[in-house]
Amino acid sequence: MIALRLDDRSGVAAYLQIVQQVKHALRLGLLHPGDQMPTIREVVTSLAINPNTVQKAYRELELDGLIGGRPGQGTFVLRTIPGASAANLAEMRAGLDRWFARARELDLDDESIVALFTVGLRANPPPARASEDEPEPNAAQAQGTERVA
Amino acid sequence: MTWLTWRLQRTEFVLLGAMLAGLSGLLLWTQSDVAAIARVTECANPFAEPRLGCGVDPSPIYDLVFQGLPWFNFLPLIAAVLLALPLVTELEQGTYRLAWTQGRTRAAWAWNRLGLLTLAAVGFATVFTVAFRWWSGPLDRVYGRLGEDSYDFGGTLPLAHTLFAVALVLATGVVLRRTVPAVVLAGVAYVAIRIPFILWVRPRLRTPETIVDAPATAGGAPGDWQLAWRWRDAAGAELGPDGFFAVCGPTRALSPEAAEECARSHGLVQVLTYHPAAHYWPLQLTETAIFLAGAVALLGFAGWWLVRRVE
């Protein structure tokens, strides 16, 4: 079972935080296909948040095909996030270590590194997905300001 | 809801019961004194205080009770405060909002609450009346029941006064919704209504009887309630109680026969206005009806205010 938490101050919508935490757990292998998800009621009670928020998060995860409900039995994890195998993670991790070593050689401080990373993240969006109206969290997560075109 | 009323007013009901028990205890204790005094009737002047009767030395507790008799007039007010105070406290503290948002309408709540308070008031008054009647019985047989020592506490008057007092405290309580001001206002109103009533209205509730040329030394039978006693001269003019002294000199100096002779020779007659003992029940019932009507009106007002105006 996964333990969920909410950060009031993060600026990210509550249901998105739940979605992200579940996906994060899937990526790190903390959740496996077949694991049971906590019921909406359990999440609501432990976090003291609105049931509709949890419902929205679960619906989003269902639309992504990550979780599914068996009538009368509860909600279960259906699959992991693709591309998250241990070997892939290790490969990416090694690459990152090399990149960080180079950045420190060049005397970049933490904030420059984060700025570089953020720009890179935005410049390289994920490929187009099947579900429409995909909410982009970057509006709320933006560290800087948006210039009005 | 009856359970709730009992639970919320439990302390006050118990206090009321304790008060009654204490009073009854006092009356029980002094009953022998009462009987003794009543037996000694031929010595005493019927209109003087009984303890001046000859040969009887009542206990100090009896003296206490007897001195305290006028204060018994406050018993209806004390009972009223004990009965009505929890309701006023509910309005003051706001806990009525809890009662009125459960499953029962506030009208049902008001009927139940006010009904139970009324029943409790009736119960208190009845017990008190019975206890007092038993206690003062021997004296009443000698001195009649119209005397101020026993009239207010017998018959149906305690019931009427208690219900009236309860209604008064409730009426001020639901409007003011503050316990202390409500009790003070009700107390002042209670006194301000009862005292003038006793002094000016009560004697006039029924036409008194008049005797002309009563025997000089007698003033009616012992059980009567004397209202006024006048001398009237031959011309029909009223002289007041001093009129005789002016003409014949102080009564103490004359023998009863000489006094009578003097009065006749000058054409003076006595006019005595009084209520005979037979007026007891008519007077009681008339006053009861008045106070009961007042109680009903005030209770109705309190109920109406609770249901329509409290928010």
Added chain:
Amino acid sequence: MNDTHQSTPLETRDLGKRYGRGGRWALRGCTLSIPPGRVTALIGPNGAGKSTLLRLAAGLATPSHGSVAVFGADPRGSAAVVLPRIGFVAQDRPLYPRLSVAEMCEVGVRLNRGWDRAFARSRLARLGIDPGQKAGKLSGGQQAQVALVLALAKHPDLLLLDEPTASLDPHSRRAFLQVLMEASATDGTTVVLSSHSVPDLERVCDRLVILSRAQVLVSEEIEPFVASHRLLIGPRTAPSPVGQSGRDGTVVQISHTARQTVALVRTGGQGRHGGDIGPHDARWEAHPVGFEEVVLGYLAAAEPERAGEALSAERGADTRRERIAS
């Protein structure tokens, strides 16, 4: 009232309440409709009319103007029908202080039909509250919990809570909201709760009603409402960020410092998630705004003298408040 209104938990039409003839209006021109199954926040400063609205909904007060309907019925006139369906927790003294917790449950049983004693007992046990304890001797948090459990044991369809967490410490507040949210998830109860505490409300509520000076300023779903606002920061000399046409949005609240102007703006219907946000002047920077800031912005615009914090970044500077209707 037509029949569809029977499913609307709370509906008011131009509802107004004044105390005494010629007295101040505690609530005025209030028209709103609370849909079922939602948790609605009533936010506003003291005296804004929150308690009045809740009392009118519970049938404790009568309207001076307009109407209020709970499930299509008058909560005062048809109290016998409405009362079993609602739960009300008063702001102060929600319990009889001299009664024990167990006796409070007895009150619930005797004054209600179908009061769930088993539910109450289990919840109170879970909260660790001693049933023999006198209600007046409980801590503030425990009293709030007991009052909530008593109301929930009615299994009401509409739950009205008047500042239930006002004097609670953060831990008790969280515990209270946990019980409340669990009930909402289980029974689908419609909840209306008034509060000062804005951060709590965001995670618990999905609808928002902002009251100020007896008027309703806002009655909307929280998430799209907050997402449609932006904080615009520009130089003091720049023209109004929304231009003349009004197509681009409404300025909710604006304040000026010596060098900058800060405006809380509601976009004209577009721009839910970044991207096109209306104003086209390059000198304005747009920031997303959180729930608390949006609420405070509306309150500051309505009652400038009571504004908790100015929206401008610099404090102590001279501020001029304007409400510009587009």
